[in-house]
Amino acid sequence: MEEKIYNSQNFILNKKKVKRPPIGTYIMLIIYSLYILVPFWIIFISSLKSIQEAAFAEFTWYPTEGVTWGAFKRVFESNEIQRGFINTLTFYTPVTLVSVFVSALASYGFAKMEWAGRNAIFSFLLLTMMIPGCVTMTATRLMYDTIGWIGTPLPVMIPGMFGGIGMVFFMRQYMKGIPDDLIGAAKIDGMSEIKIFLVLIIPLSVPALLTQGVLSFIGHYNDYLGALLYLIDEPLYTLQIAIKNMVDTYRTDLPAQMAACFLGMLPMLLIYLFLQNYILKGISMSSGLKG
Numbered sequence: 001m002e003e004k005i006y007n008s009q010n011f012i013l014n015k016k017k018v019k020r021p022p023i024g025t026y027i028m029l030i031i032y033s034l035y036i037l038v039p040f041w042i043i044f045i046s047s048l049k050s051i052q053e054a055a056f057a058e059f060t061w062y063p064t065e066g067v068t069w070g071a072f073k074r075v076f077e078s079n080e081i082q083r084g085f086i087n088t089l090t091f092y093t094p095v096t097l098v099s100v101f102v103s104a105l106a107s108y109g110f111a112k113m114e115w116a117g118r119n120a121i122f123s124f125l126l127l128t129m130m131i132p133g134c135v136t137m138t139a140t141r142l143m144y145d146t147i148g149w150i151g152t153p154l155p156v157m158i159p160g161m162f163g164g165i166g167m168v169f170f171m172r173q174y175m176k177g178i179p180d181d182l183i184g185a186a187k188i189d190g191m192s193e194i195k196i197f198l199v200l201i202i203p204l205s206v207p208a209l210l211t212q213g214v215l216s217f218i219g220h221y222n223d224y225l226g227a228l229l230y231l232i233d234e235p236l237y238t239l240q241i242a243i244k245n246m247v248d249t250y251r252t253d254l255p256a257q258m259a260a261c262f263l264g265m266l267p268m269l270l271i272y273l274f275l276q277n278y279i280l281k282g283i284s285m286s287s288g289l290k291g
Contacts, residue, residue, distance in 0.1 A: 040265075047071045047259035054254040071255035075246070075263060083235065084242025091153050091238065092220040095160040100213045102162055104205065107171035108197050112183060122172075125165045141229055155230035156238075160220060167212050174208035175201065210278040218268050239264060 041061075046054055048071070049063045075081055109115075110122050144155045178201065186196050202209070224240040231237060237245070243260045250256040272279065 043258045071259035074256045075259045080242045084239040088239040096217040098161040103167040106168045111172045111175035
């Protein structure tokens with residue numbers, strides 16, 4: 001297989017052979033794609049079946065009794081689902097925006113600013129990633145209960161606004177790739193550190209910021225355990241809890257359960273489809289480990 005490179009006049013400048021991946025790579029990609037897509041198809045197709053067919057008939061890969069959208073109608077008519085979706089957006093949208101900005105500030109400090117103990121503190125923060133979240137969950141809930149945060153959105157919002165060391169590490173690696181000469185020239189022009197960060201670093205780091213913003217929002221969006229522990233009042237329930245409650249309510253209505261699950265996954269899939277170029281660029285440019 002040859003790759004042709006053209007200039008602006010469409011003349012061939014050179015040819016170079018592009019090595020095809022081994023056949024095993026294609027086989028593994030097909031297997032992995034089926035592993036992801038088949039459950040998704042089962043969920044979607046089950047939501048289009050009638051209650052009787054889904055519950056009592058032998059499983060089929062398509063609705064044998066015809067397509068029905070009644071399950072989606074029942075989900076959309078659920079006040080709990082609507083309230084859960086609004087709560088999820090209300091709680092986690094500001095959390096994502098603030099956490100990305102705060103993490104970018106910290107990343108710039110670790111990547112481009114010289115100060116005593118920088119590497120030691122960063123190494124210590126990396127060690128905290130080795131501690132499973134479930135280990136501290138009981139103590140954290142007791143602390144929030146003591147200060148009166150249980151039953152309010154604060155436990156799922158305030159800690160999340162400070163980002164996480166994983167997000168800081170990712171952005172730090174990205175900012176390490178920004179030339180130091182560019183920052184030095186800005187300092188010669190009289191720009192302060194905060195102005196350099198806002199005017200220079202932020203625009204250059206858009207792929208990394210979008211990538212971390214999307215991943216952060218997906219993580220919060222899919223958080224079931226945290227919301228279950230802290231949001232004990234029904235009006236505060238997020239979408240994940242609302243879906244779980246709906247599954248419990250419609251125990252004999254399998255299509256409604258599948259429709260709720262499908263609608264719960266759909267927003268994140270759409271976000272990824274629209275922003276996949278930024279996400280892939282941010283990940284690829286941050287993948288190299290820089291000291």
